[in-house]
Amino acid sequence: MELLRAKATRTRVSEVIYIGLNALLPVAVLALVRLFDPPYLAVVLVLLSKWRIFALRPRFWWANIKANLVDVLVGLSAVGLLYLASGALWLQIIIAVLYGVWLLVLKPKSGAHAIMLQAGIAQFVSLTVLFHFYRLPEVSVLIGCWLIGYMCARHVISNYEESYVELLPGLWGLFVTELGWLCYRWTNVYNIGLPILLPQIALIMLVIGFCAARMYHASKHQTMTSQMLRGTILFGVALLAVILLFSPWDARI
Secondary structure (H helix, E strand, O other): OHHHHHHHHHHHHHHHHHHHHHHHHHHHHHHHHHHOOOOHHHHHHHHHOOHHHHOOOHHHHHHHHHHOHHHHHHHHHHHHHHHHOOOOHHHHHHHHHHHHHHHHHHOOOOOHHHHHHHHHHHHHHHHHHHHHHOOOOHHHHHHHHHHHHHHHHHHHHOOOOOOOOOHHHHHHHHHHHHHHHHHHHOOOEEOOOOOOOEEHHHHHHHHHHHHHHHHHHHHHOOOOOHHHHHHHHHHHHHHHHHHHHOOOOOOOO
16 A cells, blocks of 8 residues: 555656646746747757657657657747747747647647647647748758648547558648648738738648548548538638638738
């Protein structure tokens, strides 16, 4: 009995330490972004925070890396957003708080809808950051688009019994890359009154990704109906029409 109590106490202490470190990470990242320009140390800190990937035997490393790709993507995107918001401390604080919510509330969830939400957020924020640096070489942007699409799609698909767990994310990454190539040529953005502009591609992929994930989920649970399919497609088309109709075609980052 004493052994069980000691083990339970160690478990609770470990959980408290884990929560505390996750709560401190956004604060430390914000401090590094504000102190160093460019924020390379903040990027290193985000990567080092994933040390638990390598806490197991080496044969589990690759599986852990793939399972944590979306979390790494969000962490690096948080650094990018904090950097883009330089000069607006209040906005940087909001971004840091939202990153903390991701780490403490959303990331630990493992339900199907939570995983879709995680992938949607990761794709949205990472594309937003990537297209703020559109002056990067074209090939770099396209590779970034493919990696973002692949990581986010794999995060969703790996939650199901899927035979094509690598092929389908690769195809989704190719689709994101093709759209990224078009948007790289003409980067339309929305000025929402913040230092961070909203690229059109992030909104378009958010809508298309939501519709694709909803239909994929329904097909895997045998709940796909013609009415549901029509409703999802019409909803997506309507939102895309609104986005394209109100796009500032003469605006660039």
